Amino acid sequence: MTSSPLATARYRAIFFGCWLALALLLAATLSWFGLPLELAFSDSFISSGLLAAACWLISGNLEYYRPQQARYLYIGIWCFLLALIWTTSLYYLLPVLLETDPRYETFLLASLPVRFSTGLLLLGWMAMISVIWYNQQEQQASLRRKSETEKLAREAELFKLRLQLQPHFLFNSLNSINALIGFKPQEARKMVQQLSEFLRSTLRKDDSQPVLLAEELHLLELYLEIEKMRFGHRLQTEISADETSKNLKLPPLLLQPLVENAIKFGLYDTTGQVCINVKAQAKENNLEISITNPYDPQTATKRTGTGFGLTGVQRRLYLLFARQDLLQTRAENQLFTATLKIPQTL
Template sequence: MKRSITISLYWKCQLIGWSIAALYWGYAGYSPKGFNWMLGVIQFSTDVFIYILITHLYRNFALSRGWQNLGLNKLLPRLVPAVLVLGLVYLLVTSVKIYYIRLWLQPDISRPFGEFFDFYRDGILVAGIRLMSIWLLAYHLYHYSQREISIAKENGRLAVITRDAQLNNLSAQLNPHFLFNSLNNIKALISDDPTSARRAIDLLSELLRSSLYHGDKQLISLKEELGLVRDYLELEKLRFEERLQYHIADDDLSQNILLPRLSIQTLTENAVKHGISKQKNGGLIAIHILKVDGYLNITVSNPGKFTPAAESHGLGLKNLNERLQLHYQNAAAFNINETGGTVSATIKIPLA
């Protein structure tokens, strides 16, 4: 089985970059009358080989000293002398190469090397500093950008791990909180209405089964969430009887829309605890769910007074708000307000 030969990006850039430079030099020196093709081919080959060798040796030097891991403020002071040294090396190597290749192919040239060097020195040095500056900046900027990308990826990975850990911790708080509230409801029914208490136990069994089945899920479908809410409201209605009325309007939405588990239930539980239970005549809990401009708006309304200080100490709403911000990276919204004796809790979830 044949093994394919792969060339790294570094070597591709080296070969392509210096080949283009050598071709440009050959084109600049081309003359239809006096152009020596043998000289052109030799100059091209030696240019590519020698300048790749020089820059590759610099690369090994920089890697051995960890320059690729330096920030720009520490790297730039090192690049200035490096450019000067490489420019001088370029001057020396290029002068020797050009002179002796021409002397070999055109032995009639009698100009001594010192005179040749003095005549071309400044031009070759400036060209060398310019080329080496471009090469060093391109090489180190590439490493700098790759390092920044790697850091960004690692920070993103750590952020996801941290978010998942926070969500798991928040979810672990929900089940005991929900269970204790439901058991308190049943406790209140046992002595006054055993029949309703038995029905409440059946409902609680369904609620716990649903909770256990979805306990490892951060998101569930709207259909599953509303099923949980209806069971919870029926359980509470056994306790409050006619004092609790409820209405759910989902605007014929797709039941497969996903949302955080126990989000509507938490708002409903809060409406019962802080609204219905404190009203002598009870009242209506209205749940409205609709799509607005790419968001899922969920509003749970109940009669009562909104007291921010009391609401802020509740586990359920604080838990819900934290989960929403973690799930949707602060793109979700949650607020509670009171208008004319009606308290409305609204969550806004992006559908995309």
């Protein structure tokens, strides 16, 4: 496990600050025991420097290898051995480096048990803090990886849902263009232009970037113009949105599959005119959009398709908002209504 650069820099700063505080505290203690100030500072900085090296060694090892909980005794053994090595080093190095009189050597020998105990205690604390610190860093890194994996999976599923939408609508439009070419070439040409403009606009959309309702309604109108070329006078639409709602946001291309669903179940089982009503309004902190189409349960037949309609929209909303209650449907008085509720947290 490798810590982030910021976490590593913070850890080193804390370590250096603690080492400096320890050195000053040790110098003050030695001076209080009667050592000259210069000798006390020399002893302190050499002793604390070697101890800091031992602490850094055990901390560095624990960054890359941490025994299982049942084997934490190994850490205790490491601390004991390092404390013993540190104390022995002080006994042989300090008299040579400081060139002091025999009285200091006597003081040093008498202080070794205290130094050993202090070193063992500080190494133990360092080992414990290091284990906690690195375990926490590893847990945070694991959570970040899990979050990134879930995000990639969510984006992949959203992309898959988008891929379901485009070919389905494109095939229907191309079939209609093919039917118009023979006897209405002007309308076929117009439909090709509208289809080109619609696809150019939708290909630039990204599920991670919400759009204003005004933009979505513009795309919806392009889509409906193409559908009206297919169904002629039989398809009528009414779209209404107040000025406040037009400035609210929603995921791109969310309305088209719902309107397509309304057209399919509103027109396919009737021969007369059908009006699809789209109404948007702002309610509290939500954008609420209702799409209504005539529906006769006596004549309607169950149809199969790509499965993108209501189910696809419900899945997209769950992936984006982690909520299952944002799409509601009801059928009453021979009207089928799908109601979207988009929280304005985008």
